Amino acid sequence: MNRSATLKSNTFSIDYGQEIEGEITRLMNEIEATPAIAPMYPPRWLAIKLLEADEDIQMRLQVLEGGVHLLDIAQKSADHLQTLFGDDADIFIAERRYGWINGLVREVVQRPIFDRLTISDKIDRVVTHRLLGIPIFMAMMWAVFKMTADVSAPYLDWTDAMVNGPIARWIAAILGWIGFGGTWLESLVVNGIVAGVGNVLVFVPVLMFLYLTLAVLEDSGYMARAAFVMDRLMHKLGLHGKSFLPMLVGFGCTVPAMYATRTLENKKDRILTGLLVPFMSCGARLPVYVLFAGIFFPKNSGAVVFWMYLTGIITAILLGILLKNTLFKGQGSSAFVMELPPYRLPTLRGIWRHTWERTNSFVKKAWTIILATSVVMWVLMAIPAKSGGSFGGMDFNQSVFAWLARGIAPAFQPLGFGTWEASSALVTGFVAKEVVISTMAQVYATEGDEEIAEPTTFFEDVGEVITTFIGATVDTVKSLPLIIGVNLLGDKAEEEPTTLMTAIKTGFESSSGGHGALAALAFMVFVLIYTPCMATVVAERHELGTNWMWLSIIGQSALAWLMAFILFQGGKLLGLG
C-alpha cells in the first residue's frame, strides 16, 4: 500500500452531472458567505442536503442567522431542478448515487457466472412462504417450549436435589460448627436465604435452555424471518409490523423488550407496543407455569405451558386492536422495510455469549432483588402479629406477614385462590416474578413437616453431586428426541411430588372448594397478566413516561383479576375441573 500520496484527507465526491453540480456550487458559495453556518457543516454536504430538502437540516438552519435566506435560495435551486427533470431533486440525487455505486460494483466485483439463488434464498422460499410460514413458525416455537420444558427437566431435578440436599446441609453444618445451630440466624439463613434464593436458582437450567434455543434462532437468522412472517399477520390485525420484534424479545425478558420499542419510529406505535410487551410471557414467569402445570396437569404440562404463552399473545393482539381503535385512533402505520439477513451457521461462542449474558442477568437478579425480598419477608414472618409471640419463635401463621397477606386474600377469593399463602406470593411477585415460587416455598414450608435428612459425610455428598450430574446429562441426551415426540426414557414412574408441590395442591384444592385445577389455571393467568416486575416498571417510566407507566400498572392488575375471574367462575359454571 503505497498510495498515501493520493490519500491526503478525504477528497471523495460523486459527479452528480452538470445541472445538479451547478446548483451545488451556487449553494456552496452562498454557504461560504453565511458566517453563522459555514463553519458548522461540510459545505458540499450541506449543499446536497439542502437540495434534497432534508427536514432535519431545514429545521436547524431556520433558527440560525442567514438560515432563512439560504433556505429560500435552496428552494429556488430545487424548483429549478424539478422543472428540468420533472421530479424532486432528492430522487434524482439518490438515483445518481445508486448509479455511481452500480457502476463501481460492476468495476470491482466479479460474481460467479451462474449467479443462482443462494441457499438463503432457497430456505426463505419455504419458511417465509405465504401459507407455510406461520405453521413453520408455530412448529419452531413448539420446539422451543419442548426443549425448555422436557429436555431441561433432568438438570432441574439435579439442581433441586443439590440446593435442598448437600448445600443446605453444608450451610447448616457450618453454622452449627461456629456456634449458631438452632438460633434465629440459622433460621434466617436456611429458611430465608437458602430456601428463597435456592428455590429460584433451581430454575436456572430451564432458563438456560430457553435462552440457548432463542440464541440459536436469533444467530442463525430465523428470528428475522419469524418477524417477517408475523409482519403480514400483524398488519392484518391493524398493528405495526415492527412491533413484533420487541414482542419476540419479550419472551426472554420484558425489560430489554421495553427498551427495544425504540426501534419504532412513530411515537404512538412505540407507546402502544410498550403497553403490549408485558403480555409476552417472560422467562421469569415460566418457572411458575412449570411448577403449577407439573402439580395440577402432570400429563399435559407442556401443553398447559404452551397455552399460557398463547394466552398472553392473544390478549396482546385483542388489546392492541381495542387500543388502536380507541385511544390511538387515526394513527396510520408507516411503511417500513424489514431486512432478512442471510442465514448463518451460529457460532458456539456467539450462542454461549447470548445464553450466558441473559442467564447471568437472571442470576444477578436472584442475588440482589430476590435476596432482599427474601430477607424482608423472613423478617416480616418472624415478627409476631399478636403480643405473646416471640421474634422468630412462633408459627409463621401468626406473623405480621401472614396478617398482611390475609388482609389482601379476600380480593382473590372469587378467583379461587383466596389464601394468604397465594396472596403473599403475588405481592412479592410484583417485585419480581422470580420470587413467586420462593415465597411459596417459604410460606408453605412452615406447614409441611420437616424432611429428616439422613446423616451423610462430606465425601458422600460430593460423590452424590458428581454421579447425579452425570445421570442428569445422560437423561437430557435421551430426552432430546422428545422434541419430535419420541420417548427414550420409558414411561416415568409417577414422580414423588415434593413437599412444596403437595402443599400447593392441598392449599389450592381447599381454597377453591375442590376446583384446584381451575384455581391453578386462574393463578397462572393472573401471574401472566399482572405487572411483570419492578425493573419493567422502571423501563416503562423511561420509555413511555410516568403517566403511561401508571396506566400500565393499573390496567394490567385489573385485567389480570378480570381474566382470572372469568376463567375460574366460567369454568365452574361450565362444570370443568
Place this chain on the structure above:
Amino acid sequence: MKQLSVALAGNPNAGKSSIFNALTGSHQHVGNWPGKTVEKKEGKFQRGEYEIRVVDLPGTYSLTAFSPEEVIARDYIINQKPDVVITVLDAANLERNLYLAVQVLELGVPVMVTLNMTDIADSRGIKIDEEKLGLALRARVVRTIASKGEGIEKLADTIIQTAEETRA
C-alpha cells in the same frame, strides 16, 4: 500516549458489533445517546503509541433524516469530528452497503473501509478487487472476518495510518 477517536458506521448486520468487540475486547461501556432512547456503545484499545477510543454508531442504511438513528450517526460525525470513520461493509452485499459508505464519504471526513465477512463472499464465489475499490472511494480498504478475529490487527494499523495521513 497519543489519543485517537474512531467511529464505526455500517448497515445493521454488516458485522459492526463483531468489529467493535474484536477491537475493544472487554473495555466497553454501554449507555444512551444524550436525550435519545438509542443505545450508544463506546470502548477503547491500545495500539503502538496510541490509545484509540471507538464509538459504535447506530446501524443504518442511509444518512438521511428519516430515523433518529440516522440523525444521531451524522450529527456525531459532523460535530465530534472523529479522527477516522470506519465504514463496515458486508462483502457479500457490497452494493447495498456502499450506499451508506458513499454518504459517509460525502461528509468529507477521513474514512477507511472494512470489507467484512469476506469468508461468506468467498463461499459464494464473489471476488472483490479491493485495490480498485480503494482508489474509487479514495480510502484504505482492509479485509476482515471479524467473527473469527481475522484482519483485526491490520485494521488497527490502518486506522493509525489513515489518521496520521490526514493529520499531517
